[in-house]
Amino acid sequence: MRPASWRRAGGAVLRVLVVWAVSTLTMLALAGALPDFRLQSEHGDTATRIGITAALGAGAFGLLSALVWPLLVRALLLVPALVLGLLVFFLNGSLLWIALALLPEGRGEADPRTAVVVAAVMSAASSAASTFLAVRDDEAYRRRLARLADRRRPRADGAGVTDAPGTVFLQLDGLGHDVLRDAIAPGEDGEPLMPTIAAMCRETHRLTVWHTDWSSQTGASQLGILHGSNEDVPAFRWYEKETGEVVVSNRPSSAAELQRRAADRAGHPGLLADDGASRGNLFSGGAAQVALVLSVSARRGRHNRSRAGYFAYFSDPANATRTAVSFTAEVVREIVQSTRARLRGEWPRVSRGGLYPFIRAFATVVQRDVVVAAVLGDILNGRTAVYADLVAYDEVAHHSGPRGRDTHQVLRRLDRSVALIAKVAERAPRPYRLVLLSDHGQSPGETFAARYGLTLEDLVRAGCGLPVSRRARRSASGAEARTAARAALHRPEDGHGAEPHHPARTSEPVVLGSGNLGLVSFPDLPGRASRQEIDRRHPALLATLANHPGIGFLLVRDERHGAVVLGPDGAEHRLESGEVLGKDPLAPYGPRAADTVRRTAGFPHAADIMVNSALDPVTGAVHAFEEQIGSHGGLGGEQSRAFLLHPRLLSPPEADGEPVGAERIHRVLRRWLEEARAVPEEPARPPVRARPR
Structure with missing residues (x-):
């Protein structure tokens, strides 16, 4: 064995012994502090005997964590992620309880609840010691973190690695x-x-705004960015008449189909096809290495399963414990923050009960850590x-607002x-x-239902003369729509609030919401009505x-004029000719609105009626057709203004002006990857000044 190998082996043995000693001392301290935890026989033992018992217990717990824990985590891949936090505490405590049971002569004993606490503290202590030692040894530190990536890939010891720079695209x-x-x-x-990103902007990077497509949401934006085409993606969810199904961007089967369509249209597998990795995204980008990627979540095989990233991360019990503690703290934080908002009467506000605290904790802690x-x-x-993709800000902003106190806390953690x-x-x-880049922004505003007392579906049904809920009938908008429908259909008023008899219809309209973008389809009218x-x-x-x-x-589609935008008081904007009748309905949405809407009008699966909410030109507020006070998905306000933060040594995204559309961003990122391949060595750069954690 070469001297370098002996040194590495000796260093590894030394680290194991130090971590074992730290775990032993931690166990001794807990035994002295917790009344339901003991490391001696009922008649007492000498200090030496107690120390030996603690060393044996710590060693047994360490071996079980190293050998049994990965098997338990692999089994946990079948368990919903939202219950992961509680299971981590229970399973870690169970391993400690087993370790104590293995001690000779019954010298180790702990109450089950105490075992959970002891296991958590010991895992944290051993993790801190191991991390401290690894950080002081560059090679050990690299190997520790590199285990979380492809284990089949050669270790990062320089072999097979060129001097050409790599690129990390981090989507906030x-x-x-x-x-x-x-x-x-x-x-x-x-x-x-966000001091870290602020320092980057001052010293090494340039901030650029880019403008999204009409469908300003992750499904359309990330598909275009990663695969070069988001053609025929009119919204986050839409109805396809030929199959009678609703396509939802964050549904695994839909994501896989959208990725297939995009790759066929673009003629290439994606941005990451050349030695790339896709982490936490809706789509793979053609990467061979994926983790937490929705479009491949149904695949089989250890390296292609969406949950393989969970196994790589949580196979270390220290990671599992640390994330579980943060998960629990985040659930409590959300309950406290939502209660405070309700007591203070903050408005606008949406419901934040049910499973939402756990969904938020998953997005802001588990997904981020993995x-x-x-x-x-x-x-x-x-x-x-x-x-x-780090989804934390987007999830919290939907429920707390894009600029709320809650979201500021999330931004600080993203900066770290x-x-x-x-x-x-x-x-x-x-x-x-x-x-760094984003896929869209968010626009604030009271929901459509909260502001007007009925949902978009209620309004559509009332306008069609179909039955609606009692609440919708009582709202001003619902009453006006029903009156207009009765008059247009020549139906008499009934004074009792009952719905009049109407002829049976073959089908009812399908009404879907995608932020402040609504879609109305009539299934029995073939093609685009x-x-x-x-x-x-x-x-x-x-x-x-x-x-309204x-x-x-x-x-809508007009038989004479093609795609037409309709506004109040009979206003029209005929997109093909550019002719405007009355006040231009698109004027409040900026100079790019007509081109953006015209592109979507050409999609085969654009809905029969595409509905965009009103925009307050002063505040930039919109009305989401979903339960969101920070929304995106349509036009209006900051949701259409995403960002691109790139090193100054890269070529500008556009020679002049600001990039428009996710497909354009794909071409920019692809150009930057080509530039990196052409650079033999990276010039020296000033380090980023990061705030201490």
């Missing part, structure tokens, strides 16, 4: 350009909310391109994640370029929708 989901700009500006205390750890492993393995990735990149076997067909079937519907104060404009 839902973080709009304007919110980020405010977060990196000095606050009242002179410090920015994805960041996977990215660190990819960096230390020298992978060429990595694209990862960026700092960690930048710091670990300094230890990588090749130079790395870190590119025209404005004239809708008027013949439901003569009051289009006028009811177009004149909560609706900004409608997109």
